[in-house]
Amino acid sequence: MATQLRAPAVVAHEGEAVPQYVIFAEGPNGPRLRHARPRPGDWGYGVLRARQKTNKRGRPIFPAVHTRRQWQYIDLGLCQVCTGSARDPDSGRWWWLLSDDGQSAAQGYTNAPPTCRDCIPEAIAQCPHLREAAAVYTVANFEPYGVLANLYQPLGELAIPAMEKVELTLSDPRGGQALATQLLVLLHGLQSEPLLAG
Template identity: 80%
Template sequence: MTAEAATEFRYPAVIAHEGEAVPQHLLFAGGPNGPRLRHARPRPGDWGHGVLRARQKANRLGRPIFPAVHTRRQWQYIDHGLCQVCTRPARDPESGRWWWLLSDDGRSAAQGYTNAPPTCQGCIPEAITQCPHLRKAAAVYTASSYQPYGVLANLYAPFDGLAIPVMEKVELTLSDPLCGQALATQLLVHLRDLQPEHSWGHGQ
């Protein structure tokens, strides 16, 4: 890669960086439905959609960790409909529909859900060009609306008040009782009225 090309490369804003990782100090404490996972030192914003969220710094320092995402940014971009690359609104002002760039593996489109925030129309070509996975299997869609339905999370079990890790990368619905034992790393959304944008082509 030339120096000029390197300066043009832009990692999506949703990507996590090495310098943003922090230890997760967790414990179980009493709640109305029994012990519930929480951070040892609670802060505003620990919870999202009723689920405890992983902590990270927000400095974007260090090497980008592709394809790992930054939990809070991923959550924010989905909740506010912002593009995961440039952070501008991803909703088409004319049609009112949301642009979504998905991996063309059949799973996301067929089942109508994803962990990816939307991608605005202007950033779609860049995202496809710069992501090796999307270059092989990219599909562009629009959705009339979307709704959070679950989380990707790591599960913990209580032991003398401590939190013991038991399982990683588990998909849970927001109503699952196991959410009380979960540390969410990504928000999952259901896309409504998903329509392919054939003008972009697939597998570009």
């Protein structure tokens, strides 16, 4: 009997989806996107974040990522599968699993949170894309770089969708029009490691 793999903690679930009610409000630098009913924690690194429930109800939606959990796991260096620390206690480096598509490591940034050494084989077994093209690294350090976001344009106070899944740096002037769905992190000191077998 095959062992059933758990859904990585970073994956969004069906019961967590909520409508995004966003509007534009006048700010010091012109119109700025915000939620119609603001709450503490709406913003991360100066960019408005998409909202989701955090109950993990319903089926996991592969490969959809839960915005808040993804940001939290990156910010704290936590494993995207088990939520434990992804930092190697001996070397002080973080374990990171990337797609070996020829670009992920070369561009130096990713939207993937780290993956602890123990969970790497499970993550590869769970993800069809990683089964075909996985690369394991340790990372000396990392820092927020940008966001993956949907852009809106103002029509008075209304927010009209303009572009989906746009990569923006944190200094991009379009940040005031962005509803971020994922944090992008810049990886420093990538060191290739052997692929870990399950």
